[in-house]
Amino acid sequence: MKEVISNRQGISMIILLMLSESFVINPITDPNSDIWISILIAIGITCLIVVVYCRILVRYPGKNLYEILITVFGKIIGNVISILYVLYCFYVGALVLSTFILFTNVVGLINTPKSIIAIGVILLVIIGLKYGLEVMGRWSEFSVRIIYPIILLTIPLMLTMVEAFNLTPVLADGIQPIAKGAMEMITFPFAEVITLILIFSTKSISKSKSIYKVFIYGLLLGGFVLFCTHVSAYLCLGKYAYSSSYFPIYSAVSRINIGDILQRIEAIIAIIFIMSGFVKIAIYLLAGCKGVAVLLKLEDYKFIVTPLSIITLVVSLTTVSNIMELNFHIYYYNYMAILMQIIIPIITLIAVEIKCRFIEKK
Known part of the structure; x- marks a missing residue:
């Protein structure tokens, strides 16, 4: 079944994919005063990685990455x-669900069983996936129209509490912490847009020639938000409080108090x-379900959404029970992500270019 979304909806999905849990937890394991440099470098490098993703899709119009892998590498390797x-998709989907459960359990529904929160979320995800990519695209566009103005209004309020010396001295610990932080930001969350090329083909966007524009614009807009919020939070909290907080942006926003009138607005986070x-x-589960459909040669992925979502729910509840365990998984996730987000796509692009040029010569 053909599913098409607009450019704006595609950009919105990319923005929300990058925000999510990286908007509340600390994506850099050992942040220092050069955090802003790490984020900027990560955005720049990810732009190049995104070009690789888009080039793969453009070379095989109408196919997603699963189909391209089988076409290029053959059935066995593909x-x-x-x-x-x-x-990868179901594992990360389970981790995101775990983050969702833990955050909600800590800051809001303290006495609510985690299983109840998880079941509620997964039911909404199943309903969304049953309606398909187009509905997810419309919901994403609607959400961004609400979220973006809220964030842009919140950042100046955070800046009223900043201590500029928190970002000094520059390069105090050398290049290595900056490079490490940049790599962590690339794998989580910027290069997570790899998930969308498992879902998208060039024909999934209403204007297929804009596939580069959709991915680059989405990356830059999402990167801008994460840069502003994390740097503002670091300026407010300082190195120790920022690195020791499980939810640094939430902690920073909770400190906002303007004239004892505007305060306690952390609920917006x-x-x-x-x-x-x-x-x-939903995006990760959709990508996983589409992959299963391709592997099993199913015409439609929707009837496998429910059982696979339930499996993801069970994995989430059984593998992560607290924030320390979540951080353990995120630490090792970074190594897995390098393979899935960078190494395999680059090898795939090389293989795609060789095969396409060989066919063109024929």
């Missing part, structure tokens, strides 16, 4: 790599995370 991506987190979980 299916093996596709299985890796399917496992929870709202943003809920809206974007729902989309991110």
